Amino acid sequence: MLEDSKKARNVLSHAEVDTHIHAAACMNQKHLLRFIKHTYQTEPDRTVAEKRGRKITLRQVFDSLHMDPYDLTVDSLDVHAGRQTFHRFDKFNSKYNPVGASELRDLYLKTENYLGGEYFARMVKASRTQVPSAVALATGFQVGRLCCVQAEVARELEESKYQYSEPRLSIYGRSPEEWPSLARWFIQHKVYSPNMRWIIQVPRIYDIFRSKKLLPSFGKMLENIFLPLFEATINPQDHRELHLFLKYVTGFDSVDDESKHSDHMFSDKSPSPDIWTSEQNPPYSYYLYYMYANIMVLNNLRRERGLSTFLFRPHCGEAGSITHLVSAFLTADNISHGLLLKKSPVLQYLYYLAQIPIAMSPLSNNSLFLEYSKNPLREFLHKGLHVSLSTDDPMQFHYTKEALMEEYAIAAQVWKLSTCDLCEIARNSVLQSGLSHQEKQKFLGQNYYKEGPEGNDIRKTNVAQIRMAFRYETLCNELSFLSDAMKSEEITALTT
Template sequence: MAGTPTQAEMPRQFPKIAQKEEDEHVRIIAEKVFASALREEDTKDALSLFDVAADCPIGKKEATERELQKEIAEQQSDTTAKRKKSLRLIRSHSLSLQIPTCDGTVSLISPSLSPQTPIQNVPFLGIQRPYDVPEFQRVTITGDYCSGITVEDYEHAAKGLIKALFIREKYMRLAYQIFPRTTGQYLRSIENERWREEDEVLPDFHPTPRDGEDPYDLSDAPGNLEYVARMRDGIIFVYDNKEMLELGEPRSLPYPDLQTFTLDLSHVLALIADGPTKTYCHRRLNFLGSKFYLHEMLNEMAELRELKGVPHRDFYNVRKGRQTFHRFDKFNAKYNPVGASELRDLYLKTDNYMQGEYFARIIKEVSHELEESKYQHMEPRLSIYGGSPSEWASLARWFIKHQVYSPNIRWVIQVPRIYDIFRTKKILPSFGKMLENIFMPLFEATINPKENRELHLFLKYVTGFDSVDDESKHSAHMFSIKSPTPGEWTREQNPPYSYYLYYMYANIMVLNNLRKERGLSTFQFRPHCGEAGSITHLVSAFLTADNISHGLNLKKSPVLQYLYYLAQVPIAMSPLSNNSLFLEYSKNPLREFLHKGLKVSLSTDDPMQFHYTKEALMEEYAIAAQVWKLSTCDQCEIARNSVLQSGLSHKEKQHFLGANYLKDGPEGNDIRKTNVAQIRMAFRYETLRNELSFLVDAVKSTEINMPLD
């Protein structure tokens, strides 16, 4: 394999879902949410279905009155009393497994329960391991269920959130994308199973060539598998040979069928507008922010002492990943030197009359500076537009001819959402042809690398795909099972955001599984998402994306924000770019997201446009630290997150973060390399486990209280 730990064989077929009667109800709710999101784009100040009235006195008074009436009704219910008793027993069991001992390890001793106690059948998670961490002050809230809402609403919200996490886990596993260990362990406990490390699925990135190895060596291309690839309904299928193609029997490579995806999408869309779930998530997020404030107040000096004890390490010499985005939307005019687009083509293109020579010089200069600084890595974007299948061969030739490889650079391919421009100019007959131009050369290079040596070599240093354009351009079309197939999409209007994401993700999934069979590197899907436009973009990304860029609109939906926290979805944020385009710096939610525990990192966006120095990434960190008073530990935590979500290989991450970086919590942190305090890592780990245990306890309580047949 290309450089990750050995993993067990994964399921080969994407599990399909048959539509049920209740799913039709969910679909209707999802359509209402989609319509609400469109209205919210047009009337920015309107309160949407997925938001919470946090500062409306009348709304707060009415909501409080409703909650009071529910509480009074609960007190008079015998059924509720029994459910509360079950929850109390379950919570006592969960807390006993989480309470740290005086030496900083986690207790493994279960409470003494009577034989009649129903909690005895709840399986031990198998995840509480002792870890070494300095003593610090912990904030713990005890009680029946600690959610501030009724038992019925609590259980209802927990079921919906758990279902959404199961949905994301399914999509991540089958595409070789990352799903957090801790969350996966709690999901296995619901299924009465133990989480096993050998079942974990990870992306596979090509390691950097060793000293003395030629990064442009074309001689190691594997042979021809003689497979046949054909696009059908927007997804490329792979056949063993022409006979199997004629029989219509493709290889067993997983892909998400359209009905399953749209049904899963509808479930999450309906969830973000569900009243009890919104209330629960809103309160939990407020609690997370307050809990971090208390942690910081109680332990700031302890964290600082811990960092001071690490010799020869500070924020400046920890590894920092940097994504460099380049726009191809309405802001492109700002890139034109002295207003001439021809100069942009001359300086910033790979396929001009100079064969991209000037652009290669710029890349080499930046690469040299990165290698000199040692502690920064970059993931610049290169564009594939889908106008012609020859774009890939041209890009690979540029890479090899100008020798732009650097150990400090990994490449991400961005696909601008500009089908409407191609169609208007009659360059493409349909959206399906655009998809074929983007993905068919990759399948051909994977099936027969010897005939596609240059592209095979270039793909070693490509780690993912991005979907880019101005998100504020909205489409009134809701992606559903009734949507035209890509081959049928011949209109001049652009398909909606979720349509782009589904077909890109589906083809990346099939491609990754084919490449994994060959022992080749895989790709992550890392779209621009949530910078502007509809909140529904973030729902589509929750299903399909390994990580996202920007994510500003998460602040509009407490349910989505909480789900992104529970699933630890990485978010690369660029507040300086946002400040110029969409959101004032002081209103950027990065600091709020960081405090709550979302997996955020800082990144540059269009450094030639928005930054004033050659050290664009350090500019982002310096301004964020000054404006938001970020501590050294905060900055190093953000830097560690950036390396985790990057396309660096397994060996490189082990070198930069520590040998056990795949483990969650303090056990996976090497403070000598990351400069992140073990106290901070323990706080994040224990807090996430606490939030997940609330959901698992509610689901277990529901099972216990189900009436017997």
């Protein structure tokens, strides 16, 4: 495995982006284990929680769990997905709890807790990151000064130089205060890294909040998610921390177990969000439409004010109904997974024609829904779909500290991918990422946005011009074929 990763690194001497990764599992198992032992060794008597008015120290947390952190191993941590998680999304979710203890998940992998998410921030951020002037202005931190903390995930990305990541952070919609809290966590703990772009994931769990009487309607959930963003866009001076945080957010994601069945079929007769007051969870298409509609209006407002805009990049096609892919085709900028396209040649063709980016995670799918050998990534790549490789959850699915290289190395070995294949996937990852126009020019060339060979700088991408010419000519031929067919239909209709 180590040799394969080295080979992949030598081939991919240019930039690649992990286009789908969840922040709560962005570290590997050994990294998490090391951090837990480090905190227990250095600050066992620190107050880390409060329960029923009683302050609880780190030592007391582990005592209540009847465990000694010094005895913990990677195996006993039990955060790696395996056979038991295949087609069992509930068991997969439980793997986010180290040693099965939700207390440790709350303490180490959450942004909201007694410590204000400090431990999670320390695991994610870099060790010596140049604090940007905007962050320094908001926090009073001296411009140009280096913040020195323990070496963690972001530092490893920065040291690799050409590797970028787009971690997902959660906003649930329970309260409008979630946004200020998340922005405060990002700024106070200086979780900035030039090699990271952030995406907000919204879990589709309205039914849970409604059953607990936390929300009166689905409309209130949408309001809690989007109203703070509109307010920060209109009055940035009154919401400085959120306004600053949004500069580093590039998109939204919609996440949950797609295999959950819904009895409701979304149509023009469906109740509006304010009227959706039942405890039944809205269907997938309902979530996507209303998220898309709010993001579109928000983007228009931000564009008028010269602010950054957001992409919509939902999880889609991992399991469940094929109609999910139809909904995403109409609303999404990118999707994650897209496995079910394999079962629908028509939809697969539409995604090809529109060149909708697909972030695929074969190792993740191998533990949850589809064996690695049956994954359609190789087939999609050779057909010309816009695919990239991503890790999803390194803590659960990977063994090395370079999880993305592990994905590339295994894909190259299993599917006999060529150097040109790997470099095309890496180029796709940069194109479909939230990196800025200037950064994409740096990694792909000045004309990266142009189609065909004209948009490919082989010195930067290492993708052969003949490959780019083939992709462009094939797509043009397909579009021309459809255009000619439509013209023939119109002529036939006029003459009959």
